[in-house]
Amino acid sequence: MNNSALVLFSGGQDSTTCLAWALNRYDHVETLGFDYGQRHAIELTMRPQLLDSLRAMRPDWKSKLGQDHVLDLSLLAAISDTALTSEVAITMQENGLPNTFVPGRNLLFLTSAAALAFRRGISDLVGGMCETDYSGYPDCRDETLKSLQQAINLGMASKLTIQTPLMWLNKAQSWQLAATLGGEELVELIRTESHTCYLGERGVLHAWGHGCGACPACELRARGYAEYLATQ
Ligand code: ZN
Numbered sequence: 001m002n003n004s005a006l007v008l009f010s011g012g013q014d015s016t017t018c019l020a021w022a023l024n025r026y027d028h029v030e031t032l033g034f035d036y037g038q039r040h041a042i043e044l045t046m047r048p049q050l051l052d053s054l055r056a057m058r059p060d061w062k063s064k065l066g067q068d069h070v071l072d073l074s075l076l077a078a079i080s081d082t083a084l085t086s087e088v089a090i091t092m093q094e095n096g097l098p099n100t101f102v103p104g105r106n107l108l109f110l111t112s113a114a115a116l117a118f119r120r121g122i123s124d125l126v127g128g129m130c131e132t133d134y135s136g137y138p139d140c141r142d143e144t145l146k147s148l149q150q151a152i153n154l155g156m157a158s159k160l161t162i163q164t165p166l167m168w169l170n171k172a173q174s175w176q177l178a179a180t181l182g183g184e185e186l187v188e189l190i191r192t193e194s195h196t197c198y199l200g201e202r203g204v205l206h207a208w209g210h211g212c213g214a215c216p217a218c219e220l221r222a223r224g225y226a227e228y229l230a231t232q
Pocket of ligand 1: 212215217
């Protein structure tokens with residue numbers, strides 16, 4: 001398929017923004033989620049609702065949205081012991097990385113996505129990785145993803161492109177991008193229906209969305225939303 005994309009869609013703010021970006025850009029868009037024993041597995045249950053809302057929002061998006069895939073990568077929880085996959089407190093480690101870091105997660109995600117895209121005849125992968133406003137995860141860096149793209153294409157004799165539209169945006173700019181892509185309606189949809197909190201907390205609806213309000217993911221999201229509002 002020409003001009004087609006497979007979006008790594010977790011149901012979070014970033015991947016929902018990426019999905020809207022892809023729907024404005026490609027003729028055919030499929031989505032992929034991963035079940036890896038994450039504490040915030042609630043994000044998996046938000047995905048179908050978000051997809052329905054996006055379809056309801058724009059008829060042209062509805063006609064472009066194809067199959068939704070969910071892959072079981074529970075082996076991640078079996079091979080790594082991190083705060084994202086087990087019930088321990090979120091802390092900073094001696095190596096400067098928070099213990100929410102799951103070693104190899106994005107490498108595994110993108111390699112799995114590439115194999116699926118290969119089977120589906122899809123040319124581009126789209127992911128919400130970002131190295132501007134992030135937790136320092138080395139597998140979110142542009143250099144890592146450029147190298148992975150090369151390794152994947154060498155290893156599969158393919159011409160896949162890994163697109164990362166949020167790479168150089170801070171969180172406030174990501175909200176702004178959502179507004180540009182789908183207006184206030186999309187911002188509101190992302191605010192109320194996407195899930196970011198590492199602890200899987202939905203609870204009350206804060207100004208910036210649902211979440212515990214205290215974990216690193218909630219803090220980033222809340223700060224970015226406040227900055228975005230200040231520029232309006
Ligand atoms: Zn949280």
